[in-house]
Amino acid sequence: MIRKENSLSQVDLLTHQALIIIFHLHLLPETPIMNHLxxxxxxxxxxxxxxxxxxxxxxxxxxxxxxxxxxxxxxxxxxxxxxxxxxxxxxxxxxxxxxxxxxxxxxxxxxxxxxxxxxxxxxxxxxxxxxxxxxxxxxxxxxxxxxxxxxxxxxxxxxxxxxxxxxxxxxxxxxx
Incomplete structure (x- = not known):
């Protein structure tokens, strides 16, 4: 049971990190004050x-x-x-x-x-x-x-x- 709870925590953590990366890679450069240079x-x-x-x-x-x-x-x-x-x-x-x-x-x-x-x-x-x-x-x-x-x-x-x-x-x- 402890192992399963840790797995869920790791999955939640990885999901959260993935969302942050997606936000920075896909949404942030499209905002009006941002660009690649x-x-x-x-x-x-x-x-x-x-x-x-x-x-x-x-x-x-x-x-x-x-x-x-x-x-x-x-x-x-x-x-x-x-x-x-x-x-x-x-x-x-x-x-x-x-x-x-x-x-x-x-x-x-x-x-x-x-x-x-x-x-x-x-x-x-x-x-x-x-x-x-x-x-x-x-x-x-x-x-x-x-x-x-x-x-x-x-x-x-x-x-x-x-x-x-x-x-x-x-x-x-x-x-x-």
């Missing part, structure tokens, strides 16, 4: 910001921009797809002798897979002149990649910031 969208975005802050812009782009992503500049299509967007950005980035990254006001909405941040970086051009950047990036992520990036600057950026976008990044798509 970056199990935590917040960690992925923080890694992107770290790369940008250390001047590794193209590395961040290559790692996180979707093959089919779209980029907008002040609501105008800048490029469609990773190849086109990278090709359009390379001349600006490669003209810099040095990039001094300064990403601020980072806000991440994990369940919506949205992030927003200010880009107040600067770069040193080929004539040793420092150029200041003042922009706002809004990104929609999916499966660990940026599928849409909206970059705003000048009056458009000021208007969007005044509307409260830094506190509520979801508002960008609500108002579009």
């Amino acid at each position: 970056h199990p935590n969208i917040e960690a992925a975005i923080k890694h992107q910001v770290e790369l940008l802050n250390t001047g590794r812009v193209l590395e961040a782009f290559d790692l996180f921009f979707s093959d089919h992503g779209e980029m907008y500049e002040n609501d105008n299509l800048f490029g469609h797809g990773k190849i086109e967007c990278r090709k359009r950005q390379e001349p600006y980035i490669n003209s810099a002798k040095e990039i001094l990254g300064q990403i601020t006001d980072v806000k991440i909405i994990p369940l919506a897979q949205i992030c927003i941040f200010r880009n107040q970086s600067s770069f040193i051009d080929q004539k040793d002149k420092e150029i200041q950047i003042n922009g706002l990036h809004w990104q929609q992520w999916e499966n660990g990649k940026i599928i849409e990036e909206c970059y705003f600057h000048s009056d458009k950026m000021d208007k969007i910031i005044a509307s409260g976008i830094l506190d509520n990044p979801e508002k960008l798509k609500e108002n579009s």
Whole structure:
């Protein structure tokens, strides 16, 4: 009789462990904030910001921009797809002798897979002149990649910031 009770306990334990494994293998990766490369969208975005802050812009782009992503500049299509967007950005980035990254006001909405941040970086051009950047990036992520990036600057950026976008990044798509 004791042996039978132990067998049942072992069966119950094995069943419980099997259910946990099934949950982790099958259900967890399908949740909106999980993916196979970056199990935590917040960690992925923080890694992107770290790369940008250390001047590794193209590395961040290559790692996180979707093959089919779209980029907008002040609501105008800048490029469609990773190849086109990278090709359009390379001349600006490669003209810099040095990039001094300064990403601020980072806000991440994990369940919506949205992030927003200010880009107040600067770069040193080929004539040793420092150029200041003042922009706002809004990104929609999916499966660990940026599928849409909206970059705003000048009056458009000021208007969007005044509307409260830094506190509520979801508002960008609500108002579009």
